Amino acid sequence: MQEIPEFTLDQLTGRVRDHLTELSDPRCTLHKSAVAPFLAMRAAAAAEGIDLVAFSSFRDFDRQLTIWNEKFQGVRPMQDRAGRALQAGTMSPAERVAAILWWSALPGASRHHWGTDVDVMDLAALPPGYRIQVVPAEYAAGGPFAKLTTWLDAHMHAYGFFRPYDTDRGSVSPEPWHLSYAPVALRAQRALSPERLREVLAGVDIEGKEEVLASLAENFRRYVLEVDAPPAAATAAPRLS
Numbered sequence: 001m002q003e004i005p006e007f008t009l010d011q012l013t014g015r016v017r018d019h020l021t022e023l024s025d026p027r028c029t030l031h032k033s034a035v036a037p038f039l040a041m042r043a044a045a046a047a048e049g050i051d052l053v054a055f056s057s058f059r060d061f062d063r064q065l066t067i068w069n070e071k072f073q074g075v076r077p078m079q080d081r082a083g084r085a086l087q088a089g090t091m092s093p094a095e096r097v098a099a100i101l102w103w104s105a106l107p108g109a110s111r112h113h114w115g116t117d118v119d120v121m122d123l124a125a126l127p128p129g130y131r132i133q134v135v136p137a138e139y140a141a142g143g144p145f146a147k148l149t150t151w152l153d154a155h156m157h158a159y160g161f162f163r164p165y166d167t168d169r170g171s172v173s174p175e176p177w178h179l180s181y182a183p184v185a186l187r188a189q190r191a192l193s194p195e196r197l198r199e200v201l202a203g204v205d206i207e208g209k210e211e212v213l214a215s216l217a218e219n220f221r222r223y224v225l226e227v228d229a230p231p232a233a234a235t236a237a238p239r240l241s
């Protein structure tokens, strides 16, 4: 396998793009080392009638910061763990931080900054006029992406991919659509630390900063480290054809 350089702090936190490749077909932005395995997996899925595409791939720091700040301010909808709407104005800063983290990552701590992580769906399975809601039921038996889920369960590990938010670990909400390229993502996860993240967040205009920094060590452990680990099959050299 090709040599993968260590991540810089700017790369880990999505503030630069020099670790990435932009693809136009299918449209997505991935870590350079994840491109060939992703395209190989997509080609294999296509042979089974699945049009595997990423509806979200790399996301930069500023985008994640905007999402965070708008949720904190109540400009963007915020939900509890059952998906019920919350009113930011009635909540303490600590309650807002906890509520946002169930659904969204702290800026600088999103796996989407790494270019290794993609949110996928099967374009071939979309009923006409259907708008994807991005809920687990769509990926479960009876949902439009049930076939995609079954196929990924059987084949994605061979291409190096796994689901970091597969089970409900009391941290991030389960996301059956979120895949991660293990050989590179593991390196990114090891390279990021609460201290390095603090260095970045201390210098930006983030809503709830005092609370964010005070709870950083605990939230880092809970939301960044507490994810499902890849099986050994996904960390070996990936299939490229």
Ligand SMILES: [Zn+2]
Residues within 6 Å of the ligand: 056, 112, 117, 118, 119, 175, 178
């Ligand atoms: Zn995702």
